[in-house]
Amino acid sequence: MLETNETEAVVREEVCGLSGTRRVAAMLDLDPAKLLPGASLPRGWQFLLMGADTRRSDLRSDGFPGLGVPMPDFGLPRLMLGGRSVTFISDIPIGATVLRSSAVQSVVHKPNASGPMAIVTLLHELRISEITEPALIETQTYLLLSAANKAIGETNAAALEPVQAGHVKTLTPDETLLFQYSALGFNSHKIHIDRDFAREQEGFPDLVVNGGLATLLLTEFLRLDLDVIPAAIKVRHLAPLFCDRPVTLAADRVGERWRLRAFDDRNRLAVDMEVDPQ
Template identity: 50%
Template sequence: MPDLGLPRLVLAGRTVTYDADLPIGAICWRRVGIEAVDHRTGASGAYAIVTIALQLGIAGQGLPSITEETKYFLLGSETPRTVKPGGSPLSLERFALTKAFVPDDTLLFQFSALGFNSHKIHIDRAYATDVEGYPDLVVNGGLSTLLLTEFARNDLGVRPRSLKLKFLAPLFANRTMTFGAEKGEGAWMFTIFDDQQRPAVEAEMSI
């Protein structure tokens, strides 16, 4: 991540394309880099949108098996530390299938360690609450993505070709997150709700 003098990092969105399998035990190559930096100024001051591109492929093969594009907001330290919900509470009745899950401190720590993610909002409750103003530890966006894809794979039998996510609001440790799925034309639409049934993540999975 570039040093732009904007110390606060917020995940905004992610797009993943699955073109081929990565077999267990295969030797792989990895390319990652900054694709774009968009400087902006809003009501709370300067901020930037940074796009990171990642490719994973099998050694000896030039084309990537998985391509990922992730967008982050980089915010200044003066940005107000207020937690805004993703929207009003919604009914879950329209979804073909729902599933509830409660992420705890241990899971957040294990996932952060697995990805070498040392961001304190995921592992240091005092920092998350006292410094950043969150009510509890923040669930990793990558963990939400993994749980959603496992929900699709295990409960729906869906094998995705691509996945596009928009992160609307944070989810927190030790609070219920509910996954809702509804089938569209050639794709499954997902929403992850917080413990108040407010949308926190929206996703589209092509199949």
């Protein structure tokens, strides 16, 4: 196993614009007019400020531009989101100028049964202009895999028992939602937008729901259905979710924390989130 230290941070100036936040609201089927200048950006919507501006000629072969900083290739063509953690320190006002600092925090190379792999951790800080302390700190962990490490296609496994939780909600991400989320975050990873690529190159049965979108659906469930404001979240992505298939969201209070989960159409756990409430 070989570990590489972090790279120099890339700093960009972003604007938490009214038009962008209203488009996120429209994507989520909320009233865009309720988003007003100076109001706080809902926690979980920060993806809007993290899109990379990677030139098309510099994209990975799978179309992924990276988030805030170009994603290394290492000759490993397959990419999967492993998890993320977010600490919300203060709110970001709509209309504010934000400085975004993004860097590769670490790279760990190690072999697995299907060949070489790399674990890449990205570190992001969002800071409101003229304020010293960051408003938000987020890390994202990605797995880079060899071409031999194909996804597991459709199985005939029977569905598990129905999901049991204190709060349950079911929704179905469709192709329009995947497109809009990808466009708003400037994410051109082909597994989310190119059905032939997802099936033929990656071995998935259909378009894959963005890991960030699955996280957003959980934080919106937390915000709108449970009336909980997160101070920090930690997310593990365990299995893919697919376009046009029902996703069950489940939430339980565990002591002072909340645990939220997303299950696929066969009730298998796909996303596991721990939440420290404000």
